[in-house]
Amino acid sequence: MNYQQIIDKYYPEDDALRRLLLKHSRQVTDRCLLIASRHPELNADTAFLEEAAMLHDIGIRWCHAPSIFCEGTEPYIRHGLIGAELLRQEGYERHARVCERHTGTGITIEQIERQHLPLPPADYQPVSIEEIIICYADKFYSKSRPDRILTVDQAAQSLEKFGHEGVEKFLSWAEMLE
Secondary structure: OOOOHHOOOOOOOOOOHHHHHHHHHHHHHHHHHHHHHHOHEEEEEEHHOOOHHHHHOHHHEEEEEHHHHHEOOOHHHHHHHHHHHHHHHHHHHHHHHHHHHHOOOOOOHHHHHHHOOOOOOOEEEOOOHHHHHHHHHHEEEEEEEEEEEEHHHHHHHHHHHOOOHHHHHHHHHOOOOO
């Protein structure tokens, strides 16, 4: 798979959104590859990690988040589902699952129902080690502040607004991956 061709297809203009997507995706990818190199016992597929981390946010263009140059109409929480749909159309099911499972520390059907989230009722939690590593690495970088790298504590604190359950999951990942 050539992830650059997919990015070029959906982000053909050299504009602020593409540059932000590439910067953020590269930050996440580099952290994923560092984690994999530090933890060979996890047997993470590094080629897949690189591809999927570079594509995990491919769906942001269609969402409404003007502060990060996204001028679409969909709620931002749907960017993972949009990206998953795009990658499934391209024939990349495994990569699509990363897209739909990387938001927060994953989203449960109970959270969707309880919070009335605009998502189809399903379980969107990372399962494979590669999905977990990408979801974890993503939490250290914000597209709204692309030059800031969060610490584990800061990343955990940023998740608190979504519920303590996600914070606990993130901290357990930190124990395994740091």
